[in-house]
Amino acid sequence: MNPILGRSGAAALVAVVASAGALAQQSPRPEQLIKWRQSAFQVVAWNNGRIKASLEGTYNKEEVVKAANTIAAIANGGLGSLFAPGTDRGKGWHDTNAKPELFQDGNSRHVGELALNFAKEASELARVAAAGDAASVKEQFGKVNRTCKACHDDFRAKD
Amino acid sequence: MNPILGRSGAAALVAVVASAGALAQQSPRPEQLIKWRQSAFQVVAWNNGRIKASLEGTYNKEEVVKAANTIAAIANGGLGSLFAPGTDRGKGWHDTNAKPELFQDGNSRHVGELALNFAKEASELARVAAAGDAASVKEQFGKVNRTCKACHDDFRAKD
Numbered sequence: 001m002n003p004i005l006g007r008s009g010a011a012a013l014v015a016v017v018a019s020a021g022a023l024a025q026q027s028p029r030p031e032q033l034i035k036w037r038q039s040a041f042q043v044v045a046w047n048n049g050r051i052k053a054s055l056e057g058t059y060n061k062e063e064v065v066k067a068a069n070t071i072a073a074i075a076n077g078g079l080g081s082l083f084a085p086g087t088d089r090g091k092g093w094h095d096t097n098a099k100p101e102l103f104q105d106g107n108s109r110h111v112g113e114l115a116l117n118f119a120k121e122a123s124e125l126a127r128v129a130a131a132g133d134a135a136s137v138k139e140q141f142g143k144v145n146r147t148c149k150a151c152h153d154d155f156r157a158k159d
Numbered sequence: 160m161n162p163i164l165g166r167s168g169a170a171a172l173v174a175v176v177a178s179a180g181a182l183a184q185q186s187p188r189p190e191q192l193i194k195w196r197q198s199a200f201q202v203v204a205w206n207n208g209r210i211k212a213s214l215e216g217t218y219n220k221e222e223v224v225k226a227a228n229t230i231a232a233i234a235n236g237g238l239g240s241l242f243a244p245g246t247d248r249g250k251g252w253h254d255t256n257a258k259p260e261l262f263q264d265g266n267s268r269h270v271g272e273l274a275l276n277f278a279k280e281a282s283e284l285a286r287v288a289a290a291g292d293a294a295s296v297k298e299q300f301g302k303v304n305r306t307c308k309a310c311h312d313d314f315r316a317k318d
Contacts (some may be wrong), residue, residue: 016220035201036201036204036205038198039197039198039199039201039205039278040198040202042194042195042198042207043195043198043199043202043233045195046195046198046199046241049187050237057170063237066235066236066237067236067237069235069236070232070233070236072232073228073229073231073232073233074229074232076200076228077206077211077225077226077228077229078222078225078226082205093252108205137164156218
């Protein structure tokens with residue numbers, strides 16, 4: 001036994017290890033966060049495709065409502081936490097496509113604005129979809145897609 | 160030129176090819192559907208973890224509401240379409256874990272009930288989360304998890 005640490009030192013070490021364990025449980029690994037954000041954007045892509053199919057083919061209100069609600073839930077669901085420090089590089093399902101600029105402090109305000117725009121326009125799309133007018137959905141869907149593109153242009157690397 | 164088909168036959172062939180193209184646009188490949196459903200369940204897992212962390216640590220109503228809303232949107236969002244015929248085997252992000260039994264006609268009613276239970280309990284969780292009582296959320300969260308387990312027990316292969 002370390003004569004300086006003694007019993008209380010050992011107890012403190014146990015406490016630190018236990019605490020690190022608890023922290024690990026609450027803070028998933030960067031690779032897990034990257035996998036989740038890649039998954040979340042895939043779910044957005046799936047639902048985006050459903051709305052597009054409805055607008056280009058036979059309009060199906062029920063499909064569009066479900067898809068718009070899912071996109072809105074994800075857009076408002078705290079995606080920012082999946083871009084935590086340490087996730088600027090790494091592999092989820094695949095290497096992240098996020099540009100390093102996304103994680104630079106000087107860009108945080110701009111990133112926050114882009115995320116808020118996505119959330120705002122997606123919520124509006126869910127509202128418009130529930131009302132059921134296809135022309136209004138098409139217009140609002142365009143606004144949502146422009147918020148996607150705005151963020152991709154600045155912060156997603158080309159495949 | 161085929162003397163029997165003639166011009167109208169060629170036109171019909173063009174129409175069939177064009178129609179197949181439109182169908183391909185509206186009906187994503189099985190691998191794409193598998194990737195989307197694997198993504199959707201990852202998003203559920205992410206949000207499940209957020210609620211668990213809140214129930215086991217410091218309760219954060221805003222976090223729980225966002226997470227519950229996302230799970231409810233996905234549970235009610237038409238997951239069934241991601242298990243279309245032809246997706247009983249194949250690779251999305253990884254080989255599907257779905258058991259062949261999930262796709263057997265004789266099980267469709269049971270599968271439908273399990274899916275409805277998930278949707279119903281997830282919707283109730285979103286309602287309870289908005290009300291903000293942690294004890295009620297914990298109880299309802301348990302009910303949601305039991306609907307997950309019921310389906311996994313019957314239809315998800317062990318890793």
